[in-house]
Amino acid sequence: MMIALILVSFIAVGTVDIWRWPRRPWQKVAVYLVLMAAAAALSILILTVDDLPVPNVLGPLDELLGELWPGGETK
Amino acid sequence: MKEIVPDKQGMVLVTLFVVGNTLVFALGGRAGPDIWLAFLVAIAVTAPFILIFARLTSLMHGKTFADGVEMLFGKWPSRAVALLYTGYAWRLGCLVVSHVTHFIQAVSLPTTPQTVMSLAFGVLVIWIVKGGIEVLARFSSVMSRVVLTVLFSAFALLINRVDLGQFLPVMYNGFGPVMEGALQLLDFPFMETVLLFWIFDGFKKKDSAYRVFVPGFLVGALILLIMDCTSLAVLGADRYGIFYFPIYTSIARIDVSTFLTRLEAIVAVTFAVGSFVKIAVCLLAASKTLAYALGFxxxxxxxxxxxxxxxxxxxxxxxxxxxxxxxATKTISASTFLYQLVFPISFWILAEIRMYLRKGNKAGKQTDV
Structure with a gap:
């Protein structure tokens, strides 16, 4: 039920937002739709997956700094 | 179209960004009674970087920061850098939203879902970010009067509860805790000001960047120094470090003849206003850098x-x-190191080299990047 509500909300907001643009070049519309889909997907994942892992691309550097200064780790 | 912000409004925006969502946390708590020293060390370390950033902006006068970076690195590397800053700005915006919604839930609306509060903030942020940097700077200019009045009134009412003995003995545990406290402050919030350089399209004069960033940062840092030291002197060094929201707790102790009490609610409002400005700045930076990275x-x-x-x-x-x-109280992280130090300093060095080479070509004539 919540997933459907999230999807409907994102579709409604996206439709109204695009409708209000003065011009709608396809490049902008495509980027907008991809970002809205990503935001909706993240919302659904947060709702359905407990403790969703956060990617840390700078992990090794974080570990090194954490050893140098204890308490420097980030989630 | 370029949006030009008056120097004074830009300065206030920087101040509110620095004060922003940091106001209620136990900043520099690891320094214990030496928190004032940690603040001074952190301000002394950050100030040269602010000057470097201002110099960089001054060298790029007449261009947006993204255009200036493109002149330094070329088209595709600068777009990659902008994309990295999109991630950094968006993540910081998420953290600030989380801070403010958790705070509101903890102190006043325990049964309201955080999603409802973040949605309310989100709608307002969409409105102001679409309005642009000029609207945001004007809003900051108006709200700064409210924020500063509330904070200094609270400070004045707390003075009779201050125990200066809480700051003694000075450096009893050596310089280590002072450095840890200073590193906490560098990470959050002082060096986060690097994001502000991406949101301004330009300034009126070439030296406006100095007038905006240097006093803006110093005023914000001074406000935090005063409020945090007062809070520590009221609560005590041990308790300051263990409370989640020590300034909120210390202001709750204001009691003027049982007539004027519960002023912490007003401070919570200033926290919400500061957080709103910071979220808006983060999302404005994320939007601008992403648009540049994608070529819009x-x-x-x-x-x-x-x-x-x-x-x-x-x-x-x-x-x-x-x-x-x-x-809010971690000391340093890889993202801090990369986004707040490595990138800006490499931008600055490249800009200086480029200007030096151009100067040589034009026989000493002063030029921009």
Missing amino acids: DDYRFLVTPLVLGTIPGSRWFIATSMEIEAS
Whole structure:
């Protein structure tokens, strides 16, 4: 039920937002739709997956700094 | 179209960004009674970097920061750098949303879901970010009067509860805790000011960047120094470090003849205003850098999805109040190192080299990047 509500909300907001643009070049519309889909997907994942892992691309550097200064780790 | 912000409004925006969502946390708590020293060390370390950033902006006068970076690195590397800053700005925006919603839930609305609060903030942020930097700077200019009045009134009413003995003995545990406290402050919030350089399209004069960033940062840092030291002197060094929101707790102790009490609610409002400005700055930076990275002139069409993404993002990065405290009081992280130090300093060095070479070509004539 919540997933459907999230999807409907994102579709409604996206439709109204695009409708209000003065011009709608396809490049902008495509980027907008991809970002809205990503935001909706993240919302659904947060709702359905407990403790969703956060990617840390700078992990090794974080570990090194954490050893140098204890308490420097980030989630 | 370039949006030019008057120097005074820009300065206030920088101040509110620095004070922003940091006001209620136990900043520099690891320094204990030497918190004032930690603040002074952190300000002394940050000030040269602010000057470097201002110099960089001054060298790029007449161009947006993104255009200036493109002149330094070329088209595609500068777009890659802008994309990295998009991630950094968006993540910081998520963290601030998380801070403010957790705070509101903890102190006043315990049964209201955080999503409802973040949605309310999100709608306002979409509105102001689409309005642009001029609207945001004007809003900051108006609200700064409210924020400063409330903070200094609270400070004045707390003075009779201050115990200066809490700051003694000075450096009893050596310089180590002072450095740890200073590193906490560098990470959050002082060096986060690097994001502000991406949001200004330009300034009226070449030296405006100095007039905006240097006093803006110093005033913000001074406000935090005064409020945090007062809070520590009221609560005591031990308790300051263990409370999640020590300034909020210390202001709750104001009691003028049982007539004027519960002023912490007003301070909570100033925290919400500061957080709102900081979220807006983060999302404005994220939108502008992403638009540049993808090759678009206008950033406004990207605002809605990026802001809506912060609502789940705020629950993704931080789930509990303990994690909030950890994120607000950590000392240093790789992202800090990279985004706040490595990139800006390399921009500056390249800009200086480029200007030096141009100067040589034009027989000493002063030029920009």
